[in-house]
Amino acid sequence: MSQHHDHGHCIASAMDTAKKLCEQQGARLTPVRRRVLELIWQNHKPIGAYELLPQLAADGFNSAPPTVYRALDFLLELGVVHRISSLNAFIGCDQPGLSHPTGFFICKECGNATELPAKHLTKLAQALEAELGVSIESGSHELSGLCSSCRTAA
Amino acid sequence: MSQHHDHGHCIASAMDTAKKLCEQQGARLTPVRRRVLELIWQNHKPIGAYELLPQLAADGFNSAPPTVYRALDFLLELGVVHRISSLNAFIGCDQPGLSHPTGFFICKECGNATELPAKHLTKLAQALEAELGVSIESGSHELSGLCSSCRTAA
């Protein structure tokens, strides 16, 4: 996770991609869905569903659990957000649009989560399919430790 | 997951290993901890904490959530049980005693979970550490699809 990136650009780019994906698929990026995606990107770290609720409320949106879970389900389905189950949290996808195996490295110090390069995950899946005789359809990889910045600081 | 294994042996062997690990570490395999581990192995599929409660109650144990969560925490710490966070469930460890990266393949058809060979997971972790400049301390890999039996059946 780079510390010095243009974060406004991050968000704008993610919103733009989501809009395009919706148009391609005939899906509707409604105000609440759009706002949830913005909040997830503004946060830029894994964020829990219940942390989103007050932020939605502050914007005048309805803020009951089903509202945010529905929006999250939509965004997950669209492929612009991932769920990190070991944290019960959600984060924006780096490479939305491309269907790809998902995994994250989460720094236990700073909390930042970096999406893992799909290349390695695909390779692992192939090796496991060959060795176990299974067919893998989906998966998630959640690793934890110190990111390079936090390692340097320590 | 082999369908034709001596399941009684599975359980006995797991209990024996747990006992030895406790002796080595000066930890206490108390009745409720022992029973929780037995129940997990008897089930032989990922099992939720709240599924264990009534089974404990049937044996005359206290059966409030903290009881089972404490036992699970102890067994996780001891390394004889793993948590599968995408299922909010627990399962016995294949290679207890050896500290190893953990991952599972879970068949979406039959529900069986197979622990992934550590070799591949270690290799992935090393590749990611090199590429991302991070240091990985723990991780979990949860894959889903069809196991070889269910593939054949389908």
Place this chain on the structure above:
DNA sequence: GTAGAATTGCAATATTATAACCTAAGGGTA
């Protein structure tokens, strides 16, 4: 035996997620 530590019992509560049911809004078609 006694002090200190670990374990358990117990009640309450926190956190995360979904169900059920109804209303409102969009979108195509005659």
Place this chain on the structure above:
DNA sequence: TACCCTTAGGTTATAATATTGCAATTCTAC
């Protein structure tokens, strides 16, 4: 436009998972 149908959102309640806090007990070391 009027109609119908589908999707999305509002609202209330509840389910499912997990933890906190404190008192009582049991174990262990001395």
